Amino acid sequence: EVKLVESGGGLVQPGGSLRLSCVASGFTFSSYSMTWVRQAPGKGLEWVSFISYETNTIYYGDSVKGRFTISRDNAQNSLYLQMNSLRVEDTAVYFCVREASWGRWNSWGQGTLVTVSS
Amino acid sequence: QSALTQPASVSGSPGQSITISCTGTSSDVGGYKYVSWYQEYPGKAPKLLIYEVTNRPSGVSNRFSGSKSGNTASLTISGLQAEDEADYYCSSYTSRNTWVFGGGTKLTVL
Secondary structure, three states, X not given: OOEEEEEOOEEEOOOOOEEEEXXXXXXXXXXXXXXXXXXXXXXXXXXXEEEOOOOOOEEEOOOOOOOXXXXXXXXXXXXXXXXXXXXXXXXXXXXXXXXXXXOEEEEEOOOEEEEEOO | OOOEEOOOEEEEOOOOXXXXXXXXXXXXXXXXXXXXXXXXXXXXXXXXXXXXXXXXXXXXXXXXXXXXXXXXXXXXXXXXXXXXXXXXXXXXXXXXOOEEEEOOEEEEEO
């Protein structure tokens, strides 16, 4: 069974940093590209970042470019999102998502809540 | 990147068919086959319903179907059931190597 478990969310002040982790199991993690998607409370989905399975292709959404860094450790079956210079508008549930093929996001974690507030 | 345009809400009676539209531009929906649809229940993770415009993952009911014409993609749900009441989102790859979602559509089964 494919399982994605996010952690690292919490309350942080504006301007602060947080590192999200996602541990994968039930599949060969190193063979799949991964994506982060977020959802602000009561709002719609927003694509955040993509990393290819061999780490040589990385993309970011405009709202996080220059502040967030996606990475992965295939030996640890883990995906990360380093979030710096956090803003109130970054408050959201962050989902770790497996990509079966280009844009085919077929497995989602349950999400971790990030709250940016003073 | 502006979100794709979806109706905020749609409704239908059990057994009926409904269609949710997703309008973008030639730089996203109109320019690529990488349009997907997701179903989301409150407090749950989204579920993939349709990928590459028309393809259905295994396990997804054939009551769900996707199509595209120009810059507008559509999700059709036939034989509406009470359990279909949820939020629906479209997504598309874009020419800027990013992905964009629609604003979401709340489906009410009357």
